[in-house]
Amino acid sequence: METNNLALIVRTMADTIIANENYFSELDGVVGDGDFGYSLARGFEIVLQDWDALDNSSPSHFLKAISTIIIGRVGGVSGIIWGTAFLRASMTLATKIEVSKEDVIASFRNAVEGIQKRGQAELGDKTLLDALVPAINQLEASFQKGEDSRSAIEAAAVVARQSAEATRPMLAKRGRASYSGERSIGSLDAGAVAVAVLFEAVSKAWKA
Amino acid sequence: METNNLALIVRTMADTIIANENYFSELDGVVGDGDFGYSLARGFEIVLQDWDALDNSSPSHFLKAISTIIIGRVGGVSGIIWGTAFLRASMTLATKIEVSKEDVIASFRNAVEGIQKRGQAELGDKTLLDALVPAINQLEASFQKGEDSRSAIEAAAVVARQSAEATRPMLAKRGRASYSGERSIGSLDAGAVAVAVLFEAVSKAWKA
Amino acid sequence: MKKLMNDPKKFVSEMLKGVALANSKTLKYIPEYNLIMRADGPNDNKVSILQGSGSGHEPAHAMIVGYGMLDAVCQGDVFAAPPADYIYQTTKLIASKKGVLYLINNYTGDRMAFEMGREMAEADGIEVRAVIIDDDVAVKDSLYTVGRRGVAGNFFVIKAVGAAAERGASLEALEALGNRVVAATRTMGMALTGCTPPAKGKPIFTLAEDEMEIGIGIHGEPGRKRVKLASANQIVDELLASVVEDLPFKAGDEVALMINGMGATPISELYLLYGYAHEQVEKLGMTIKRNYVGNYCTSLDMQGFSLTLVKLDPELEDLLAAPAEIAIRTF
Amino acid sequence: MKKLMNDPKKFVSEMLKGVALANSKTLKYIPEYNLIMRADGPNDNKVSILQGSGSGHEPAHAMIVGYGMLDAVCQGDVFAAPPADYIYQTTKLIASKKGVLYLINNYTGDRMAFEMGREMAEADGIEVRAVIIDDDVAVKDSLYTVGRRGVAGNFFVIKAVGAAAERGASLEALEALGNRVVAATRTMGMALTGCTPPAKGKPIFTLAEDEMEIGIGIHGEPGRKRVKLASANQIVDELLASVVEDLPFKAGDEVALMINGMGATPISELYLLYGYAHEQVEKLGMTIKRNYVGNYCTSLDMQGFSLTLVKLDPELEDLLAAPAEIAIRTF
Numbered sequence A, B: 001m002e003t004n005n006l007a008l009i010v011r012t013m014a015d016t017i018i019a020n021e022n023y024f025s026e027l028d029g030v031v032g033d034g035d036f037g038y039s040l041a042r043g044f045e046i047v048l049q050d051w052d053a054l055d056n057s058s059p060s061h062f063l064k065a066i067s068t069i070i071i072g073r074v075g076g077v078s079g080i081i082w083g084t085a086f087l088r089a090s091m092t093l094a095t096k097i098e099v100s101k102e103d104v105i106a107s108f109r110n111a112v113e114g115i116q117k118r119g120q121a122e123l124g125d126k127t128l129l130d131a132l133v134p135a136i137n138q139l140e141a142s143f144q145k146g147e148d149s150r151s152a153i154e155a156a157a158v159v160a161r162q163s164a165e166a167t168r169p170m171l172a173k174r175g176r177a178s179y180s181g182e183r184s185i186g187s188l189d190a191g192a193v194a195v196a197v198l199f200e201a202v203s204k205a206w207k208a
Numbered sequence C, D: 001m002k003k004l005m006n007d008p009k010k011f012v013s014e015m016l017k018g019v020a021l022a023n024s025k026t027l028k029y030i031p032e033y034n035l036i037m038r039a040d041g042p043n044d045n046k047v048s049i050l051q052g053s054g055s056g057h058e059p060a061h062a063m064i065v066g067y068g069m070l071d072a073v074c075q076g077d078v079f080a081a082p083p084a085d086y087i088y089q090t091t092k093l094i095a096s097k098k099g100v101l102y103l104i105n106n107y108t109g110d111r112m113a114f115e116m117g118r119e120m121a122e123a124d125g126i127e128v129r130a131v132i133i134d135d136d137v138a139v140k141d142s143l144y145t146v147g148r149r150g151v152a153g154n155f156f157v158i159k160a161v162g163a164a165a166e167r168g169a170s171l172e173a174l175e176a177l178g179n180r181v182v183a184a185t186r187t188m189g190m191a192l193t194g195c196t197p198p199a200k201g202k203p204i205f206t207l208a209e210d211e212m213e214i215g216i217g218i219h220g221e222p223g224r225k226r227v228k229l230a231s232a233n234q235i236v237d238e239l240l241a242s243v244v245e246d247l248p249f250k251a252g253d254e255v256a257l258m259i260n261g262m263g264a265t266p267i268s269e270l271y272l273l274y275g276y277a278h279e280q281v282e283k284l285g286m287t288i289k290r291n292y293v294g295n296y297c298t299s300l301d302m303q304g305f306s307l308t309l310v311k312l313d314p315e316l317e318d319l320l321a322a323p324a325e326i327a328i329r330t331f
């Protein structure tokens, strides 16, 4: 993967997040405070605004630039979680110019570790990790089977969607939704759905 | 008229005011502040509560006792207006034990004078005077024609009702309704309707 | 509209009880007359200051009794002037050798009750003077004969007169001062929603989701006009224009600016309004010497606000800055 | 629900601008970080105190910066913790030789942002400590692993720590004091209506005319249960019982009692609630040494209130009584 592909992914993410602002916020509003879409959208708006000025001298620098915007401008849990994810991915890639499939998986793993360090969430706590981790697992499995990026991402998107749906019966143990206790059962986790929507969008963009 | 008849009138007024609390307040709510029924009802509740202890050694004393309750316990324009009316009537009757038809008219006239002194309202300003004064005029005319109390009161009630209805096209120039300016046109004056309702109730009670 | 209350008929008395219990060292409560008065009054070296008025405008008036402000209030029911007898009894209780000053908001019920109470008090030999407050520019004085309403501007009259009274001013001087503040004060308000008196249980008027009412009173009286909801800045522009042209206020004037909430408006929105109003007043060439943002004179649970400008002179500014102590406090 | 605002995206910045313009002599506003700080800070003889938090809880936190209270706040958007970078930048701006104390309401977003901001600040050599505030008894600590929320009780932590900081207390001492206040403070809230974030335009939750929600948070999080609307006294009984049994508070305790409005509750209702709560607390044998009635920590335009009890000792009582100066004032 090159910076070009990376740019496609981040741009697709940004466009998708902005297009889904209200949908994401509504999901967060069921048992959270309804600002998830708003927070992310404000951050990725800035990503798009600053797009041409972003340091894309290397994949690592590019991801660092994104993380700086998110950490600097996005509030709420999401600012930290998503900002940390980009920062960890950037750190993983360090000085690399070419990004291998192994690098992609390592970046994702490192991002998850960072999210868990900050947020202390376990799998099953009804957070975006419940969609992200299975999707990464699928991506890795596909890569190991020698599938191409296109079908690997497609398969990961399917798993992300299924896993997001699977958050419905979960009891929220992290984030604001956890205050609702038993009432959090029966609704989807906003972050997990966002992960699914983003994997789907990237998969679609990859094919085009 | 004796204290007995006077007692019947006041009791009928009290019962009617309490029964019409919400109706009177609704009328006041259209362009006023919606408390007219509430204010009067709270005062006449006390009249009924204290009924047996009221000084009824003479018509004048009895009316004075009522006025003291109203002035002492009813707030808003109505406390003053109605309290003043009872006080003026009481003053008119002074030491009389028997109340003649002339005394009744004189008491009413004195009450109207008192109301006007306090409130500075003219006929046509869309206040209770617009029902009260025509009703008194009718009462006096009936008495002068030699009609009995029963038919005189009945005729006065008819005039009071017509006059109350006639407040609809008026522009309020006094009281809170006047702040609504042109908007006060098209609704009935709460006080005028109350006067009509009370004349009707007394007329009905007189017949029974 | 829902309320946190028990029996609507006890709304006022239970509220006053709360004020009294929260301020047991400084305030005295006499339930019979809905009366809240300073525990340390009356003081024969100081004119006593009384405001009556209906309830529903909290913190005015029951919560603004204290050092440097009112000596007492006797409140009527929600939106109803107090009975004349409350005023008479209160006047007797607070009578000082220097006299008693009534600060009356210009409503028929209040004026009549105070007039009658005053007659009774004067018959007892108590010296009484009165100032009529009528700062609301929404009511055109010339059209309707009852004159303008007294609204949030009453705060400035109370504050200035209260401070001067503490400094020992005479009854005549305070009456003149009160009239001077009234003459320098203009207010206009608006509402996003009507208010609901506890005993009524329904809003006095209702507005659609995209409507607002401009020029409302503080008793749910409808205003000058009902129009489409506009942006905060546009609303400030409209209220400010009405207020400024009325006195008129001019470039070079030193002023106090108040954004007063109507009861259910979050303080965040009031500060947002203040920010823009401040800029606009300065653009007109005036200098804002003092500012006030919060709930001063409300209309129960109405959403909305009023904007008040007061033209200051050095004496008035000094009186407004003088210390005072009332139930409404943060610490 | 209607709002007095312009562009919802500018809600927070326009509000902060208003706060700054209304307090231009005492406060400094740095729009880039939604930062309101004391104009006279930092002071190397005094620990600097920072609270971050999301917006929508006004007057907390932007309007309670000042002498004896906070040295700065950097607010996030409505109900969103500030970005970590705001905290880092703010910490640098207020850094004093005596250190910086964070007072953090216990929410995941706030904790993470402050943790990250702190790491960055410590890397610059700034000494930082933090106190986590979690006074809300509605959230059962044992069941959910994120712990209790910080709600209106944060006022007492800020006030006590703020006063002690003015007296020169060390960073360690302030951290210990903050934790001591947290340990002595319990709150529970309820709502008659949900609240509407400006950018959302619709209430986060809606309640029927005869319903209320018990145990709500201050971000529109639904509460323990949704039940039939009860009388004010019954509601106070329920909240008080939850608060009292939790610490537990006991006969003989000296306490501070706060009735805190959620943003759109008229002050009349808050005093009505206070009156009954006061009587009940005294019936339980406690002595109310200080009381607080008003809007301290709100949830935008939510109707409702919370009840807080703080167990006092002489030191704490003295700190609560110490003078302070903030944007929220009457005069």
Ligand SMILES: Nc1ncnc2c1ncn2[C@@H]1O[C@H](COP(=O)(O)OP(=O)(O)O)[C@@H](O)[C@H]1O
Binding pocket: A028, A032, A033, A034, A035, A036, A037, A039, A075, A076, A077, A078, A079, A081, A115, A118, A119, A120, A121, A126, A127, A128, A129, A174, A175, A176, A189, A190, A191, A192, D079, D080, D081, D108, D109
């Ligand atoms: N501790 C956590 N670790 C990982 N993800 C979390 C955590 N807490 C919440 N989330 C995710 O963040 C989403 C909510 O984000 P956001 O609305 O920005 O949070 P908040 O409004 O609580 O600050 C949730 O749907 C969930 O997926």
Ligand SMILES: Nc1ncnc2c1ncn2[C@@H]1O[C@H](COP(=O)(O)OP(=O)(O)O)[C@@H](O)[C@H]1O
Binding pocket: B028, B032, B033, B034, B035, B036, B037, B039, B075, B076, B077, B078, B079, B081, B115, B118, B119, B120, B121, B126, B127, B128, B129, B174, B175, B176, B189, B190, B191, B192, C079, C080, C081, C108, C109
């Ligand atoms: N100046 C006045 N003179 C005589 N009657 C008046 C006057 N002003 C108002 N009223 C009458 O009083 C009624 C309203 O009474 P009330 O609701 O008690 O007044 P408020 O709420 O304004 O104090 C009006 O319907 C009108 O009939």
Ligand SMILES: [Mg+2]
Binding pocket: A028, A032, A033, A034, A035, A036, A076, A176
């Ligand atoms: Mg959220």
Ligand SMILES: [Mg+2]
Binding pocket: B028, B032, B033, B034, B035, B036, B076, B176
């Ligand atoms: Mg009325």
Ligand SMILES: [Mg+2]
Binding pocket: B033, B035, B036, B076, B077, C054, C078, C079, C080, C081, C109
């Ligand atoms: Mg009234």
Ligand SMILES: [Mg+2]
Binding pocket: A033, A035, A036, A076, A077, D054, D078, D079, D080, D081
């Ligand atoms: Mg949030």
